[in-house]
Amino acid sequence: MKILTAFLIFLFLGKGCDNATAQDMGNTVIEYTASSRGFYQKITVKNETLTVSRNRNVDDKAIISKINPSNWKSVVLLFQELKLEDLKELKAPSEKRFYDGAAIASLKISIKDKNYETSSFDHGFPPKEIKQLVDKINSLVKKD
Template sequence: MKVLSLLFLTIFLGKGCNSAQAQEISNAVIEYEANTRGFYQKITVKNQMVTVSKDRDGNDKPTPTKISDADWKELVDCFEIMGLDSLSKLKAPSEKRFHDGAAIANLKITFKDKTYETTSFDHGFPPKEIKKFVNKINSFVKKE
């Protein structure tokens, strides 16, 4: 009986930790912005909702869309292993943005009243440390 109780308690506490971690990212505001002279896109993720704006002046009213539970779990997993303090020190793997070969992209995360921001990098070519996270965020944009 003690073994069964211990096993149940372990499973129960383990599930509690995962929901606490998911709660952590739901308090974060994630903004991914990419732009060139003729292109603008801003993806905002907050509390399992995503909005996409394609108007740099902010005149459009993007409709929030709910992120599926599977996609949200994958985003949470990426968020948990990402070092927020090191975001500003990441090096871009390419420099196409310097000659209009790619849009200029930035990732900004506001978490626990602190803002973490990357230096600019090429849209579509994020630093390898955040590649999976950025690609997941970009997957929420519907192709037109």
């Protein structure tokens, strides 16, 4: 009987965590920005919506699109693997951005009033801890 009770408690707590994470994603904004002298791209992911800006100007005509359910599920799963408090400590694997060999990129995650942001890294070469998420976000953008 104790085993059955423990199993049911585990089952309900596990479901509660999934719902809490899904609810947290409703309050989460993921921003990936990459820029150099001749290139700018800001990708914003929020509530199953992708917004892409390619102009630094305020009057930029951002492209807004819906993220399909399978891609959204992938983004959520990759997001769940992140240790948000450690984002600021991540080290870039390369330094091409220092000599214009790559655009300067960063990842910022906002949850309600709390912000988590990486230090700069090379566009296309993110730290390994966020590589899968950054690659997934970039893969959602339609190439011109």
